[in-house]
Every structure is written in structure tokens, then in C-alpha cells.
Amino acid sequence: MSQTFLEVRNLVKIFGKLTAVDNVSFKVEQGEVVTLLGPSGCGKTTTLRMVAGFEKPNAGEVEIAGRVVVATNRRINVPPERRDIGMVFQSYAIWPHMTVFENVAFPLNVRRANRQEIKRRVEETLELVGLANFSDRPAILLSGGQQQRVAIARALCLTPKIMLFDEPTSALDPEMIKEVLEVMIELARSGMTMLCVTHEMGFARTVANRVIFMDRGQIVEQNIPEEFFNNPKSDRTKLFLSQILHH
Secondary structure, X not given: OOOEEEEEEEEEEEEOOEEEEEEEEEEEEOOOXXXXXXXXXXXXXXXXXXXXOOOOOOEEEEEEOOEEEEEHHXXXXXXXXXXXXEEEOOOXXXXXXXXHHHHHHHHHHXXXXXXXXXXXXXXXXXXXXXXXXXXXXXXXXXOHHHHHHHHHHHHHOOOOOEEEEEOOOOOOOHHHHHHHHXXXXXXXXXXXXXXXXXXXXXXXXXXXXXXXXXXXXXEEEEEOHHHHHHOOOOHHHHHHHHHHHOO
């Protein structure tokens, strides 16, 4: 029996006069892959950043693995590094002057893990993302797709309980998108709990357990992929899908 792993309750984020996220609530079960879809500026990334702890909500709560990590009414705000999450951004955010190994090992060094543990974890995650033979290579010499896989390995080496992806393929050339998606698909198959902001409709359709569609800071619709794509309920969802799928 699956259990709720991530619960977002009534999240609100206001920037000046703009309500970017407006009373958003949803759950992610353990081992589930959930995708956040919607037009640009609809609040997907802001929601993800509040779950991760990089953005502080004006109201609402986030609970990860049974632990409340943010609750505005109780003044709880656990920092990102203590939330047991792995986050992969649009930009790879890797250090070009370091080798692949050094990049992946960086968060473990910050946590002062011992050298044997670092070596083992880095080798394991590089194997997982298909970069085992690139360990000593300067990161600056890698392709965009390879650099994004280094970023995924770096997030994984901390053995997070949930992985958050913020459009990890949007900065990549088309031929490099496939190699990053393959890593994400492999992670999903391994049972990793994942929340992904993405424009990759194929991934959302075939890999996700559930699709959440947002517009103007609110959740418009959520459903299993088959129902969401083949039988959308709201007119806003229908319009979005007609523009995206026939683009």
C-alpha cells in the first residue's frame, strides 16, 4: 500500500501585486512520478521552489516523508539542505573548473563524508547516469546533455527521498534531450519519488503516474496521464493541449 510522501497544503506565493501561486494543494505518493504542466508563468516552478525551500511561501504548508518542512502559521521553515530532497534545475549549475568526479562529490564534501564513502557514492551515481567513464574529465568539456546528467548525479549522491526536476531539458539541444530523459525514466523505474516541471509531453504521457495542470497560479485539473491527455475535463486544459500537441 502506497503512502503519501509529499503533501502540499494551501500554498500561496505573492510577488508584489501578482499572486503567483494561489492556494495550491496536492499529494505525491511514495514511488510516484508526478508532472506539473502548464503555460509559462502559471506558477509551476514557484511551487517546486517552495517545496524545495528556495522560495518562502506567504501561506501554506509542505510535508515531506511525514515531516512538516514549512508551515507559515507555525513559523517552520526547514532549509533546503535539510529537506531530504534532490533538485535539478534548468541550468546545469555545475562548476566548469572541476572534474566530473569533483562536481558530484561537492555536496558530500560539504557534509564532510569520509573519503571512501564519497568515492563509493560518486562512482555509483555516475554509473547510474551513464558517466562512469567520464569521472576525471573536466566538466567544461562535456556536452550540455552530459552536464545535466552530472547535475542529476550530484543531486542523487545525497540519497534524497524525493527528486525535484525543474524543466531539466529546456536548455538542451533536441538530440541531447533524449539522454537526460532516459536517466529520468530509469530513476522512475527504480522507484524514486519524483515531482517534475516539464514541457516534455511524451515523458508526462508515458512515465508519469499523474499529471497536474496549472494555470494562473491554480491547479485546474489533475488526473492519470491517459485520462488527462485523452479526456481532458476543463476547457482551459483542452486549449492548452491543442496548442502544445499540435504545435
